[in-house]
Amino acid sequence: MKNKKAKTLEDAVSRIQDGATLLVGGFGQPGVPEVLIDGVCDLKRRDLTIVTNNAGTGHSGIARLFEEGCVGKLVCSFPWAKESFVFKELYDAGKIELEIVPQGTMAERMRAAGAGLGGFYTPTAVGTDLAEGKETKTIDGKDYVLEMPLRGDFALIKAYKVDPRGNLIYRKTGRNFNPIMAMAADHTIVEVEADVAMDELDPEVIVTPGVFVDTYYITGWYEIGKERNAS
Amino acid sequence: MSDEQTNLLTRQQIAARAAQDMEDGWLVNLGIGMPTMIPAFIPKGRDVMFHSENGLIGMGPPPAEGEADQDLISAGKELVTMVSGGAFVHHADSFAIARGGRLDCAVLGAFEVAANGDLCNWRLPNQTSGSVGGAMDIAAGSKRVFAMMTHTTRDGAAKIVAERTYPLTAGGVVTRIFTNMAVISVTPDGLVLDEVAPGLSADEVQAVTGAPLIMNAVGEIAVAA
Numbered sequence: 001m002k003n004k005k006a007k008t009l010e011d012a013v014s015r016i017q018d019g020a021t022l023l024v025g026g027f028g029q030p031g032v033p034e035v036l037i038d039g040v041c042d043l044k045r046r047d048l049t050i051v052t053n054n055a056g057t058g059h060s061g062i063a064r065l066f067e068e069g070c071v072g073k074l075v076c077s078f079p080w081a082k083e084s085f086v087f088k089e090l091y092d093a094g095k096i097e098l099e100i101v102p103q104g105t106m107a108e109r110m111r112a113a114g115a116g117l118g119g120f121y122t123p124t125a126v127g128t129d130l131a132e133g134k135e136t137k138t139i140d141g142k143d144y145v146l147e148m149p150l151r152g153d154f155a156l157i158k159a160y161k162v163d164p165r166g167n168l169i170y171r172k173t174g175r176n177f178n179p180i181m182a183m184a185a186d187h188t189i190v191e192v193e194a195d196v197a198m199d200e201l202d203p204e205v206i207v208t209p210g211v212f213v214d215t216y217y218i219t220g221w222y223e224i225g226k227e228r229n230a231s
Numbered sequence: 232m233s234d235e236q237t238n239l240l241t242r243q244q245i246a247a248r249a250a251q252d253m254e255d256g257w258l259v260n261l262g263i264g265m266p267t268m269i270p271a272f273i274p275k276g277r278d279v280m281f282h283s284e285n286g287l288i289g290m291g292p293p294p295a296e297g298e299a300d301q302d303l304i305s306a307g308k309e310l311v312t313m314v315s316g317g318a319f320v321h322h323a324d325s326f327a328i329a330r331g332g333r334l335d336c337a338v339l340g341a342f343e344v345a346a347n348g349d350l351c352n353w354r355l356p357n358q359t360s361g362s363v364g365g366a367m368d369i370a371a372g373s374k375r376v377f378a379m380m381t382h383t384t385r386d387g388a389a390k391i392v393a394e395r396t397y398p399l400t401a402g403g404v405v406t407r408i409f410t411n412m413a414v415i416s417v418t419p420d421g422l423v424l425d426e427v428a429p430g431l432s433a434d435e436v437q438a439v440t441g442a443p444l445i446m447n448a449v450g451e452i453a454v455a456a
Contacts, residue, residue: 011426027285027322029264030301078362081308095441100360103284104326104368111323123330124368127402172302172319173285179321207321 004166004216005195012189013039016154019072022043023110023152024062025178029225031170032066033191034061036217040156041065047072051110051152053103054077055087060227066090073144075150100131101150107180109150114183114212119148134154139157155185159208159216162192163201166210175207182212192217198206211220238430240452243375247272248452249338249409252281253344255415257264259453260284260329261368262339262352266324266379271456275324280314282334284365289317303434306365326365330372337373339366339407342382343390346442348405348417350376351397358364369403372393382410382439391415391422412436414452426450 013036015203016022022040040048041064048071049112055076056063065071079087079098090096101109102124110164112120121144125131135146157178168190170178170180195218199217240248242265250272251296253259260282270292273279281290284306291312294300299310310326320328328334343351350370354361370376384389390409408415413436414426424444427436 002245028304030304046241052418059252078364079360080362098258098360100363101366102363102367103322103371104329107322123366123371126371128364128367128399130367135442172289172313173304174302175321176286177322180323 002211004213006215006217009035009039009217012036012167012191012215012228013043014027014188014191016040016045018045018049019150021049021051021109022151023155023177024050025089025155025157025176025181026061027173027176029057029061030172030203031158031174031176032061032224033156034189034224035219035222036067036156037061041068041070044068045070047073049073051075051076051106051150051201053106054081055084056228057083057225059086060126060225063087066096066149071096073099074099075099075106076164077101077106100130103145106150107177109147110177110184112151113151114180116151116217117160119146121145124146134152150184152185153187155181155188157188157190158183159192160192160194161201162190162195162213162216164195164198166190166213166216167201167206168179168192168208168213169201169205180206182208187214188212189214192216193219193221232273238363240428240454243268244452244454245379245409247455249377250408250429251275252377253277253336255279255427256413256427257335258282258333259290260334260337260373262337264340264365266338266340267305267307270341275429278280279337280317282325284326284329284330285312285320285384286320286367287311287313287317288328289314305380325369327365329365331371332374334373336375336377337368338377338379341378341390343392343395344380344405344408344417346391346393346417346422348403350378350400350405351395352397353400354398366400370404373404375406376401376404378405378408380410381406382412382436387439387450389439392441406425412439421445423447424449426452429454
């Protein structure tokens with residue numbers, strides 16, 4: 001059986017190179033893989049494209065990636081929250097590119113990538129600025145916009161429990177984008193609170209089967225949103 | 232503070248009025264801000280479930296002291312609880328619920344609503360970008376969209392208009408408008424003034440509305456003492 005368990009944080013993330021596209025889980029702070037992000041910060045990579053819902057909170061997590069100059073472009077749905085002041089400063093200074101995508105479209109574009117689809121027609125954003133330049137189509141009398149799949153070189157996600165095959169379950173609203181992103185990247189790296197023995201996860205409740213997981217790293221429980229330096 | 236003197240409803244009173252329209256058995260999505268005050272006013276005995284776009288069906292009130300869970304938040308990123316019979320879903324399923332027509336109602340804030348039901352709530356005209364979040368998906372997919380807002384801007388300009396001037400969120404979707412002055416229905420014939428706040432006349436509401444109001448049977452908003 002393939003060993004997917006990384007012994008160190010560096011082992012978990014070191015294959016990420018400059019210029020890579022990273023799908024990063026989380027909505028608000030739950031489900032953000034803060035430990036993996038700290039690991040990427042320590043690698044001092046540059047020009048990363050980050051796909052994630054929010055533009056960071058305070059100085060920790062994704063905000064730390066921005067602050068340390070690792071990111072060239074952000075794809076997200078909700079950039080202008082008051083807690084995302086680090087991103088705003090960089091954006092206003094012209095140091096970072098931004099693509100805004102409606103939240104459901106962002107999720108479905110990644111789902112399409114993971115499911116091997118070439119795109120989909122959605123009613124979201126019809127007639128709005130965010131549909132400009134995109135193909136539209138009327139199907140059964142209703143208008144739709146064509147959206148393309150969104151794939152990552154890597155997915156960085158957070159889960160609650162993992163077994164040796166990489167099967168995952170999540171915790172409450174920490175689930176959010178994580179299962180979708182796990183499917184949509186060439187290489188999926190998971191930070192996970194705890195690992196359990198084979199057969200301890202009920203196959204009926206597994207959310208992400210291990211087939212979508214390449215590497216996992218055990219973090220233990222931690223309080224989310226705290227500023228901390230990586231190991 | 233001055234709301235009583237000016238006959239404008241408070242935020243709580245607007246939420247209480249909107250809550251009366253939440254029907255038994257509905258699944259409802261609430262936008263950030265004023266709409267999140269609605270659950271406290273749902274009439275007793277009505278089974279209304281709340282959907283939060285971040286993958287929570289069955290959102291409950293804020294947690295009691297000491298019972299907060301860092302992994303359980305609302306779309307507005309506030310700590311919340313969950314009610315019995317709820318479920319967690321991932322983001323693609325959460326938005327399948329919205330686009331797939333499973334939301335009976337979405338109550339959203341608005342910068343501007345046009346007489347044809349156009350909803351504008353994601354970006355100001357002078358901004359180059361906004362925080363769209365899930366607004367476009369939810370507004371495009373919900374069976375009904377209720378707009379909940381102050382009747383005018385702080386400067387007194389109309390937010391209910393004949394044709395929109397703000398960037399569009401979703402076209403022709405708003406079915407009812409709840410403000411601090413009135414309840415207005417969006418119909419194929421135009422905007423119908425259903426109710427006005429106590430102490431206000433229909434003409435006073437029309438004077439600060441940028442589109443003609445149909446005034447056949449105007450009632451008064453019931454406000455709890």
